Amino acid sequence: MDFKRLSYFLAVAEELHFGRASARLGIAQPPLSRQIAQFEREIGAALFDRSRSQIRLTQAGELLLERAREILERVDQTEREVMRIGQGVAGRLRIAFVGTATFGVLPNIIRAFRAAHPDIELALSAMNNAELRRALIQREIDIAVARPSIEDAEVKSETLMKEPLVLALPDGYANREQTFHLADFKNATFVLFPRRPRPSYADYVLDVCKVDGFVPALQVMAQDYLTAMSLVSVGVGISIVPASVSENQRPGIVYRKYEGHNPGTELSLNYRRDNRSPHLFGFLELARKIARASHSGPPV
Secondary structure, eight states: OOHHHHHHHHHHHHHSOHHHHHHHHTSOHHHHHHHHHHHHHHHTSOOEEOSSSSOEEOHHHHHHHHHHHHHHHHHHHHHHHHHHHHTTSSEEEEEEEOGGGGSTHHHHHHHHHHHHOTTEEEEEEEOOHHHHHHHHHTTSOSEEEESSOOOOTTEEEEEEEEEOEEEEEEGGGTTOOSOOBGGGGTTSEEEEOOOSSSSSHHHHHHHHHHHTTOOOSEEEEOSSHHHHHHHHHTTSOBEEEEGGGGGSOOTTEEEEOOBSOOOOEEEEEEEETTOOOHHHHHHHHHHHHHHHHSOSSOOO
16 A cells, blocks of 8 residues: 555545645645546545545545554654664663673663663663573674673674672671682682583683682582572682672672782673664663773772
8 A cells, every 4th residue: 555645545535625635735636636546546446436526435435534544643653663763762772691790880881871761672681601692693682791701703892891809708707807818718619600501700710719729629500690699698608709799788798809819800792793773882882981980890
């Protein structure tokens, strides 16, 4: 169905007069009459009864009049929505992140983006690095917030923030003012995460320990960060986490700096190189601005 001719039909149907309809549309009457005749041939039905001095709608014309206003309004609404999405002021942005990214700078970025773009829906989900890579390559998400980054030829990565590592200890250490040395924990149980896939952040922590001259004698693997912290809180063992995690003070856990190998950890923004969405670029610009203004990590 030709929407331009449908708008011509609506004008004639509402005016029931070709002269008034042509003036309303700003076109001459003969071309308007030809457009209506062509429209009737296209849809295979007479829309107007021209047998009298005053034209009248046929039954088919009456039915089309009922639907024409709704059809044209939906078309106009769709055009407006598509334009707003194309301009980056409406639509949806899909963001997935590792569990430890829920502390530090990312929540501030999410809040600021929502405030600046209330008509853009943010679809948020938590994934490990392997899931982030798969979802990004399969175009199931637009942005992956990973630790440290996603290595793939189709993906562009940029550092969001760098921060030191800290010890997450059962609260029995709360009153100890001693200086903690990483190697002093060589006989402790280390709670590592995630359990799979490997290699993962767990292997990164093990490498940190190896540089300090030991491999943890006892290891407990947790499926994710939240499970790991729960195990630490009930005294199962200790863990090494990004410093921003210490912003989430929870019962049963204290966070402490330590002496020893501390290469820190990096949180990154990852996105497909071929994604030209204005939503993506708007988010990246805001994320960079907030990250520059933030501290590298909270005091512990």
